[in-house]
Amino acid sequence: MSPILFWIFTALMLAFGISVVLNRDPVASALSLVASFLCLSALFVGLDAFFIGVIQILVYAGAVMVLFLFIIMLLDLKAEKRRHFNRLTLVGGGAVAAGFVFELLHVLNSFSMGKNPFPPLGVARLDDVRQVGITLFTQFNLPFQTVGVLVLVASVGVIVLSRRELK
Amino acid sequence: MNPLTLNHYLLASGLLFSIGFAGVLLRRNIITIFMCLELMLNAANLSLVAFSRFHIGADGLPNYNAQVLVFFIITVAAAEVAVGLAIIVALYRARQTTHVEDLVSLKF
CATH class of the missing domain: 1.20.5 (Single alpha-helices involved in coiled-coils or other helix-helix interfaces)
Structure with a gap:
């Protein structure tokens, strides 16, 4: 996969993922989730996993998201009202997630095998x-x-x- | 531009996982929490596929065991979504809310 495509799709995937978390309207969250999964399936195709990429679109962007949207509309959920904000949850949740990212960076920094580029495929055409x-x-x-x-x-x-x- | 390494994909997958994790901890709407769970499952799939492509076997093909595991994860996740949403609908019928702070008793 060309590095430029990787960066574009990864940035889009993470941006739509953040938008799933930040949107107050469940319908907007669900549609962001679809967009995030489409970018993820592009990454799968870039890793020569064509079957998994297609399955990702069919199962997640197709079946699972239709189910989510169906339930949201069945329950007639409105955008969440701004409630009394729980500061402890915000600090605690943010700290745990930030700690996870910090730990991940630490582990990846010492993971020497992961610093190698991907080896080329040994076959001309992949019958995936x-x-x-x-x-x-x-x-x-x-x-x-x-x-x-x-x-x-x-x-x-x-x-x-x-x-x-x-x- | 530098060639892509395994760490690029592992970092992308880890960041997606932590976004989903933060969402599960911070959000209060049970449906949004469920969507964030799906994000976390898919982050795990991304790192599995990256490892599969990274380990080229003696026949020059990627390691397909990891992709079969991804297939199983997607299947189980689809079943989990169906059951979970049915539980949410049953809960909504009983309590008319999907806000987790209104659902504090185990039996009602």
């Missing part, structure tokens, strides 16, 4: 979807089927939860 499929169905067949059961359980659970009266 085929390789993911082979890995998924040969090495990770049992986890794949277990995830299928998980999705079934989740969909049954959602139906039970959204019935009118919980017994």
Whole structure:
């Protein structure tokens, strides 16, 4: 990936991520989240992970965000009113997040392997979807089927939860 | 311009994670908190894909185990969003609010 594209998409992704946190209107937050995920999938494509990039757009920007917007409109949420501001939360939350970033910079500074540039691919054309499929169905067949059961359980659970009266 | 290194991607992923983390701690609307959780999950995916591309195997291909893990994370996250939003809808029906400071009792 060209460094210029990396910087553009990373800056956009982080800016939209900040806008998710700062927006008071949930609809605006949800749309910023979509934009952030689109930039993230561009980064995936830049890392030669085409299948994951497409899945990211289909599942997150498609299915999950439609679900979020649907729920926001179903509940008819308005923009949050400015409430009594909890200063302790602001200081505590900011301090924990800043501490995490500081720790991350410290770790990355001493992580010498990460200072190498990415090695070139050893093949002329990457058959990315085929390789993911082979890995998924040969090495990770049992986890794949277990995830299928998980999705079934989740969909049954959602139906039970959204019935009118919980017994 | 300098070539991209693994640390660039790890830093981007860590910053996205900390934005989501700060959002979970600071925001009071339960739906926005849920969106920030999704940001954190995706930050983890970014670092996994970067590691996958960084480790070129003997056959000249990236390490696909990491991408399969990302696939599982996306699947589980989608299931989690469905269940979580159903819980939020049930909660809203019972209490008519999505503000976490109004939801302080476990049983009502």
